[in-house]
Amino acid sequence: xxxxxxxxxxxxxxxxxxxxxxxxxxxxxxxxxxxxxxxxxxxxxxxxxxxxxxxxxxxxxxxxxxxxxxxxxxxxxxxxxxxxxxxxxxxxxxxxxxxxxxxxxxxxxxxxxxxxxxxxxxxxxxxxxxxxxxxxxxxxxxxxxxxxxxxxxxxxxxxxxxxxxxxxxxxxxxxxxxxxxxxxxxxxxxxxxxxxxxxxxxxxxxxxxxxxxxxxxxxxxxxxxxxxxxxxxxxxxxxxxxxxxxxxxxxxxxxxxxxxxxxxxxxxxxxxxxxxxxxxxxxxxxxxxxxxxxxxxxxxxxxxxxxxxxxxxxxxxx
Amino acid sequence: xxxxxxxxxxxxxxxxxxxxxxxxxxxxxxxxxxxxxxxxxxxxxxxxxxxxxxxxxxxxxxxxxxxxxxxxxxxxxxxxxxxxxxxxxxxxxxxxxxxxxxxxxxxxxxxxxxxxxxxxxxxxxxxxxxxxxxxxxxxxxxxxxxxxxxxxxxxxxxxxxxxxxxxxxxxxxxxxxxxxxxxxxxxxxxxxxxxxxxxxxxxxxxxxxxxxxxxxxxxxxxxxxxxxxxxxxxxxxxxxxxxxxxxxxxxxxxxxxxxxxxxxxxxxxxxxxxxxxxxxxxxxxxxxxxxxxxxxxxxxxxxxxxxxxxxxxxxxxx
Numbered sequence: 001x002x003x004x005x006x007x008x009x010x011x012x013x014x015x016x017x018x019x020x021x022x023x024x025x026x027x028x029x030x031x032x033x034x035x036x037x038x039x040x041x042x043x044x045x046x047x048x049x050x051x052x053x054x055x056x057x058x059x060x061x062x063x064x065x066x067x068x069x070x071x072x073x074x075x076x077x078x079x080x081x082x083x084x085x086x087x088x089x090x091x092x093x094x095x096x097x098x099x100x101x102x103x104x105x106x107x108x109x110x111x112x113x114x115x116x117x118x119x120x121x122x123x124x125x126x127x128x129x130x131x132x133x134x135x136x137x138x139x140x141x142x143x144x145x146x147x148x149x150x151x152x153x154x155x156x157x158x159x160x161x162x163x164x165x166x167x168x169x170x171x172x173x174x175x176x177x178x179x180x181x182x183x184x185x186x187x188x189x190x191x192x193x194x195x196x197x198x199x200x201x202x203x204x205x206x207x208x209x210x211x212x213x214x215x216x217x218x219x220x221x222x223x224x225x226x227x228x229x230x231x232x233x234x235x236x237x238x239x240x241x242x243x244x245x246x247x248x249x250x251x252x253x254x255x256x257x258x259x260x261x262x263x264x265x266x267x268x269x270x271x272x273x274x275x276x277x278x279x280x281x282x283x284x285x286x287x288x289x290x291x292x293x294x295x296x297x298x299x300x301x302x303x304x305x306x307x308x309x310x311x312x313x314x315x316x317x318x
Numbered sequence: 319x320x321x322x323x324x325x326x327x328x329x330x331x332x333x334x335x336x337x338x339x340x341x342x343x344x345x346x347x348x349x350x351x352x353x354x355x356x357x358x359x360x361x362x363x364x365x366x367x368x369x370x371x372x373x374x375x376x377x378x379x380x381x382x383x384x385x386x387x388x389x390x391x392x393x394x395x396x397x398x399x400x401x402x403x404x405x406x407x408x409x410x411x412x413x414x415x416x417x418x419x420x421x422x423x424x425x426x427x428x429x430x431x432x433x434x435x436x437x438x439x440x441x442x443x444x445x446x447x448x449x450x451x452x453x454x455x456x457x458x459x460x461x462x463x464x465x466x467x468x469x470x471x472x473x474x475x476x477x478x479x480x481x482x483x484x485x486x487x488x489x490x491x492x493x494x495x496x497x498x499x500x501x502x503x504x505x506x507x508x509x510x511x512x513x514x515x516x517x518x519x520x521x522x523x524x525x526x527x528x529x530x531x532x533x534x535x536x537x538x539x540x541x542x543x544x545x546x547x548x549x550x551x552x553x554x555x556x557x558x559x560x561x562x563x564x565x566x567x568x569x570x571x572x573x574x575x576x577x578x579x580x581x582x583x584x585x586x587x588x589x590x591x592x593x594x595x596x597x598x599x600x601x602x603x604x605x606x607x608x609x610x611x612x613x614x615x616x617x618x619x620x621x622x623x624x625x626x627x628x629x630x631x632x633x634x635x636x
Binding site for chain 1: 348352353354355356357358359360365366367368369370371372374375376377399400401403404406410412414416445446447448449450451452453454455457459461463464466468471473474475535536537552
C-alpha cells in the first residue's frame with residue numbers, strides 16, 4: 001500500500017476526532033500530521049510522559065489468530081497501560097507502521113479502526129507517525145505521550161518495607177487464551193475481550209495518584225513475577241506474595257496468573273495502614289502480599305514459603 | 319542479543335550523560351529508562367514537539383555500505399532534523415530497536431556510539447525505548463521530543479505569495495554518494511560526512527525562529543522538489559525556483575540537487591523584504607526562488623519555465 005495513502009488515511013481518521021486546534025488552554029494537539037513534528041501543549045504545571053512499544057507480527061500477534069482490529073487495539077493498549085501505571089493522562093499517540101506487500105488495505109483499515117476506537121474512548125488523538133515498507137511481517141511501533149502534574153508521577157522505585165501489594169482485576173486470562181490458540185483451538189475474539197481487547201486501567205491509575213495511595217506502580221505486561229521483581233529492583237526491597245490471594249482469571253491455573261503476560265492490569269504498593277478500596281472505577285483491587293526487607297520475590301503456597309523466579313514472559317515465539 | 323542486556327546497555331550509555339535528575343527547573347528528563355514511561359519537564363511556557371522516523375535495513379541503510387556508527391548517527395539525525403525544521407530544541411530521544419539473530423554485539427555497540435555521540439553534541443538524552451527480536455533485518459524507530467516557545471513553532475503552512483524561498487547548505491550530496499555506492503564504488507565514510515554523518519541544522523532553525531524570519535519551514539529529507547511541494551500544499555500557494563540558483567553539492571548533477579533525498583538541509587520561506595543572512599551558524603543560506611499564487615512548483619531553466627513534478631524520493635529499494 002502506498003505510503004502517502006496510508007499517511008493520508010491516518011490523517012483523515014485522526015482529524016475526524018476534531019481536536020486538532022491551535023488554541024486550547026487545556027492542552028492538546030496544536031498541529032498534527034502533515035508537519036515535520038506534531039506540536040502539543042501540556043496542561044499547565046504538568047510533566048510529559050512518553051512510552052514506546054513495538055507490536056511485531058509473530059512476536060506480539062499473529063494474523064491467523066488476531067483480528068486486525070484486535071491488533072490495532074492491543075498496539076495502543078500497550079502504550080496506554082504504561083501511562084496508567086504512572087497515574088497519567090494520555091494526550092496523543094504516534095504510530096510507526098511498516099507493512100509487507102501482502103497486506104491488504106482492508107487489514108489496515110480494520111487495524112486503524114481498532115486503534116482509533118480505543119483512542120476515542122480515552123480522549124486522545126493519533127497525532128503523527130511514520131510509514132514504510134517492511135521486508136517481512138507487520139511492524140508497528142506505538143508512542144504515547146501523556147501528562148501528569150509535575151512531581152506526581154508514580155514510579156517503580158517508591159515501594160518501602162511494610163507496604164502492602166495490590167493488583168487490579170484478574171491475572172492469567174490473556175495467557176490462558178494464548179495457550180488455547182497455541183493448542184489449535186478455535187476462539188472467537190469477542191468471547192475473550194481480556195486477551196483481544198484489553199482495557200488499560202487509566203481510571204484506576206489516576207485515582208491512585210490523585211488520592212496519594214500508591215507508593216510504587218507498574219503495569220503487568222510481562223507477568224506478575226517479572227513485573228513485581230522490577231518494582232523490587234527499582235525500590236531495593238523484597239516482596240512476599242500469597243498464592244491463595246492471587247486473583248486468577250477464570251480457567252487460569254496459578255502458574256499463568258503468576259507468570260503469564262499481556263493482562264495489562266496494574267500492580268501497586270501502598271502503606272499497609274492506608275485504606276485501599278476493594279473496587280476502583282468498577283475494577284476489583286486485591287491485596288496479594290507485602291513488601292519486605294531484602295531482595296527478590298517469595299511465594300507462600302501450601303504452608304511453605306519459597307523463592308519465586310521471574311517467569312521471563314517473552315510473548316510467544318515463532 | 320538478549321533484550322534485557324540491550325536495555326541495560328542503553329540505560330548505562332544514556333545515564334553516562336548525567337542529566338537524569340529529578341529537579342531541574344530548565345526542563346529535561348526527570349525519570350528515564352527503567353520505568354513504565356519516561357517523565358520529562360519542558361521549559362516553562364513551551365510546547366512539546368514530537369517526531370518519529372523509521373530507519374529500516376535495506377530501505378534507509380545497508381549493512382554492507384553504512385558503518386554501524388553512521389546508521390546510529392543517521393537514525394537520530396532524521397529526528398533532529400524534524401525538530402530543527404520547527405525551530406525547536408531537542409530534549410530527549412527514544413529508540414525502538416528490533417534486531418535479527420545474526421547481528422553481533424559489536425554492531426549494536428557501534429550503532430549506539432554513533433547515536434549517542436550526536437545526542438551529546440546537541441545536549442539531548444536517550445531516555446527510553448523498546449527492544450525486540452526482528453524476524454528479518456534491523457529495524458530502528460527513533461522518537462525525538464523537543465520543545466519550542468508556545469505558539470512559535472514554524473509550520474509548513476505559513477508561506478505567502480511574495481515570500482522568497484531559501485535553502486541551507488548544498489543539495490544532492492547524499493544522493494550522489496548513494497549513486498556511487500549503488501554503482502559498486504568503494505567509499506570511505508569519513509570522506510563523505512554529508513551522507514554518512516549529516517548535521518541536523520538545529521542552530522539555523524532556532525536562529526530563524528528567534529528572529530521571526532521564516533514564515534514556513536521543512537527539512538529536505540525527501541528531496542527539494544517533494545519537500546517544496548509539501549510547503550506549497552500546506553500553505554495553498556505555488557513556487558517558482560531558478561535552476562542556476564540551486565546550490566548543488568560538489569559533483570552533484572542538478573537532477574539530484576532537485577530530487578535527491580537525505581540531505582537534511584532546511585528549506586524555508588521569508589518575506590522578500592526581510593534581510594536573511596548569507597550565512598547562519600556557519601551554514602550558507604541561498605535564495606532559490608519565490609512563492610507565487612496558484613499551485614505547484616515551477617522550475618526556470620535555460621530561459622524557459624516549466625512545471626516541476628515532485629521527484630518522489632523513496633530512499634533506495636532492496
